[in-house]
Amino acid sequence: MQPPALQWCAERAQRWGLRGRHLVIAVPWIWLVLFFLIPFVIVVKISLAPSVFVGQPPYGPLFEWTKDHYLLLKLNIQNYLDLGGKDALYLEAFLYSLKVAAVSTVFCLLIAYPMAYGIARATPSWRNTLLLLVVLPFWTSFLVRVYAWIGLLRNNGLINNVLMGLGIIDEPIVMMQTDFAMYVGIVYSYLPFMILPLYSNLEKHDVTLLEAATDLGATPVRAFLRITLPLSMPGVIAGSMLVFIPAVGEFVIPRLLGGTDSLMIGRVLWDEFFTARSWPRASAVAVLLLLVLVLPIMIFQRYQARESGGVAHR
Amino acid sequence: MNARRSTFLLTALLFGFAFLYIPILSVIVYSFNESKLVTVWGGFSTKWYGVLFADRQMLDGLWLSLRIAAVTATGAVLVGTLAGLVLARFGKFRGRSMLAAMVTAPLVMPEVITGLSLLLLFVAFAEVPFAPVPEQRGFTTIAIAHITLTLSYVTVVVQSRLSTLDESLEEAAMDLGARPLKVFLLITLPIIAPAIVSGWLLAFTLSLDDLVIASFTAGPQTNTLPMMIFSKVRLGVTPEINALATLMVSVVTIFVIVAGILMARQEKVRRRDVQMAQAAAGALPNRP
Numbered sequence: 001m002q003p004p005a006l007q008w009c010a011e012r013a014q015r016w017g018l019r020g021r022h023l024v025i026a027v028p029w030i031w032l033v034l035f036f037l038i039p040f041v042i043v044v045k046i047s048l049a050p051s052v053f054v055g056q057p058p059y060g061p062l063f064e065w066t067k068d069h070y071l072l073l074k075l076n077i078q079n080y081l082d083l084g085g086k087d088a089l090y091l092e093a094f095l096y097s098l099k100v101a102a103v104s105t106v107f108c109l110l111i112a113y114p115m116a117y118g119i120a121r122a123t124p125s126w127r128n129t130l131l132l133l134v135v136l137p138f139w140t141s142f143l144v145r146v147y148a149w150i151g152l153l154r155n156n157g158l159i160n161n162v163l164m165g166l167g168i169i170d171e172p173i174v175m176m177q178t179d180f181a182m183y184v185g186i187v188y189s190y191l192p193f194m195i196l197p198l199y200s201n202l203e204k205h206d207v208t209l210l211e212a213a214t215d216l217g218a219t220p221v222r223a224f225l226r227i228t229l230p231l232s233m234p235g236v237i238a239g240s241m242l243v244f245i246p247a248v249g250e251f252v253i254p255r256l257l258g259g260t261d262s263l264m265i266g267r268v269l270w271d272e273f274f275t276a277r278s279w280p281r282a283s284a285v286a287v288l289l290l291l292v293l294v295l296p297i298m299i300f301q302r303y304q305a306r307e308s309g310g311v312a313h314r
Numbered sequence: 315m316n317a318r319r320s321t322f323l324l325t326a327l328l329f330g331f332a333f334l335y336i337p338i339l340s341v342i343v344y345s346f347n348e349s350k351l352v353t354v355w356g357g358f359s360t361k362w363y364g365v366l367f368a369d370r371q372m373l374d375g376l377w378l379s380l381r382i383a384a385v386t387a388t389g390a391v392l393v394g395t396l397a398g399l400v401l402a403r404f405g406k407f408r409g410r411s412m413l414a415a416m417v418t419a420p421l422v423m424p425e426v427i428t429g430l431s432l433l434l435l436f437v438a439f440a441e442v443p444f445a446p447v448p449e450q451r452g453f454t455t456i457a458i459a460h461i462t463l464t465l466s467y468v469t470v471v472v473q474s475r476l477s478t479l480d481e482s483l484e485e486a487a488m489d490l491g492a493r494p495l496k497v498f499l500l501i502t503l504p505i506i507a508p509a510i511v512s513g514w515l516l517a518f519t520l521s522l523d524d525l526v527i528a529s530f531t532a533g534p535q536t537n538t539l540p541m542m543i544f545s546k547v548r549l550g551v552t553p554e555i556n557a558l559a560t561l562m563v564s565v566v567t568i569f570v571i572v573a574g575i576l577m578a579r580q581e582k583v584r585r586r587d588v589q590m591a592q593a594a595a596g597a598l599p600n601r602p
Contacts (some may be wrong), residue, residue: 021494025407025413028417029413030462030594031462031465032416032417032462032465035459035461036462039432042431042438043430045429050400091453111333112330115330130327132571136567137334138568139446139519139570140454140566141522141543141559141562142523143523143544144543144555147559148338148341149337151337152336158340170432191336194491241421241422246422246423246424248424249423250424251526256547256548266425267318275428281432284429286431289426290427293552297422300421301419302374304414304421304470314345
């Protein structure tokens with residue numbers, strides 16, 4: 001009962017040895033190649049293009065046909081040279097971003113680990129409620145949650161008002177547009193990403209191991225350090241990567257909570273693109289940022305593959 | 315010793331949740347503040363909700379963002395479910411590890427990189443004839459960018475759901491002569507329905523929330539809700555945003571709780587069905 005056109009397609013497909021299976025694989029594969037992989041190739045290409053400040057788009061061609069029939073390929077590495085030389089602004093921004101992301105990751109870990117452990121050891125009925133409470137802020141707007149901190153941290157904000165009302169301080173503490181506010185914002189926003197992988201790891205632990213250790217005379221601290229902590233390393237790594245990698249390129253939080261001098265690389269890229277309108281320079285920044293993050297991303301992928309793919313294929 | 319550990323964990327949980335919720339609660343409380351000075355309490359009032367609902371631009375932004383989010387979530391579910399199915403059930407094939415890598419990378423990729431690279435793709439497409447992307451950037455380009463970002467989340471949710479369930483049901487249907495499409499529609503799809511629902515909601519929320527990627531891929535005329543919020547917040551705290559935030563938080567809370575209850579109930583029914591089926595199978599005589 002199939003329409004003839006469909007029938008024809010089906011026959012054709014069969015002759016080429018194609019089956020539904022190939023089609024199912026092809027859809028996500030093609031989508032991701034087209035909209036995830038090829039864009040990176042284009043970023044690399046544009047990062048080597050000359051800047052053109054008149055017209056749209058603001059970059060020049062790489063290839064050129066000359067009059068005597070040569071195909072000329074011109075690569076402009078000036079964008080990269082600018083990043084390293086002249087002023088150390090870009091290098092500083094890179095190092096600063098890595099530092100901010102690393103420190104935020106450590107703080108996330110310190111807050112998230114006891115929370116995840118507490119949830120994993122709670123009774124099953126409590127566990128789901130607590131998990132829901134962890135996930136709920138994640139479902140609410142990220143922008144709104146960052147904005148909420150402005151209301152808390154301002155000079156006449158809630159924290160300063162409470163502290164002054166209690167007579168602890170006389171003058172408001174300047175917190176907004178400082179590194180402190182930025183760290184608070186990043187740790188706050190990324191905390192659920194740390195708690196969830198830690199929880200799903202800690203939840204699987206066998207409690208009898210700890211009991212055995214205690215029976216054999218280990219102190220709880222020692223039992224934790226020798227058993228729970230090593231066993232939870234996959235969760236620690238997954239959570240840390242989920243926080244560290246996006247935090248390096250974070251734009252919104254440094255822009256809204258951080259000071260004007262807190263130049264994270266995401267902000268530099270944004271300004272190069274939107275303010276300076278230098279698309280090639282912005283692309284060069286993106287390529288370098290990607291190179292810096294390749295290793296952490298690969299670590300994260302290996303973990304992910306083991307977690308999801310490994311189970312399915314045994 | 316154990317009691318001391320419990321006290322420590324309880325304190326950690328208490329402080330952790332206070333840290334997570336005090337900012338959100340403060341926004342809700344101050345949305346009912348009469349005073350324009352956001353941090354001074356001037357009495358209970360709902361006037362900022364009035365201001366919000368009179369703000370034409372804001373409502374237009376909200377409507378645009380909701381439409382983009384709905385299209386995004388649907389597209390991400392279509393592509394992401396296929397990817398999850400392929401990764402969890404199709405065994406080994408050429409290009410599998412590449413697909414897995416392309417699916418997990420967007421989960422951690424900094425948004426500025428994704429945004430910039432997609433914009434450059436759309437600009438490059440504009441020069442290619444018959445390219446599958448419109449010349450004017452706006453709704454469609456943002457939706458494509460958001461689908462690319464969020465389909466990873468759908469894939470992970472669907473894939474992990476599939477990998478926790480064993481394949482015997484699907485294999486049994488195949489053995490009984492059902493075609494793969496029929497097996498998928500009648501067996502796999504109902505099993506992964508909860509994962510698809512939560513994947514859809516996740517993609518919807520992520521799309522509704524995204525500022526960076528939308529800013530890169532939007533045209534000059536397009537202003538999504540996060541873009542409007544961002545430009546308002548950049549100029550200082552506005553009580554109107556408190557009202558908007560409260561509404562968003564309430565809707566999401568109700569939605570998540572209702573969805574959670576519904577899914578828990580459905581899961582219970584499914585478990586009972588599986589148990590009954592297994593009991594029935596066990597009752598069969600001479601089962602190898």
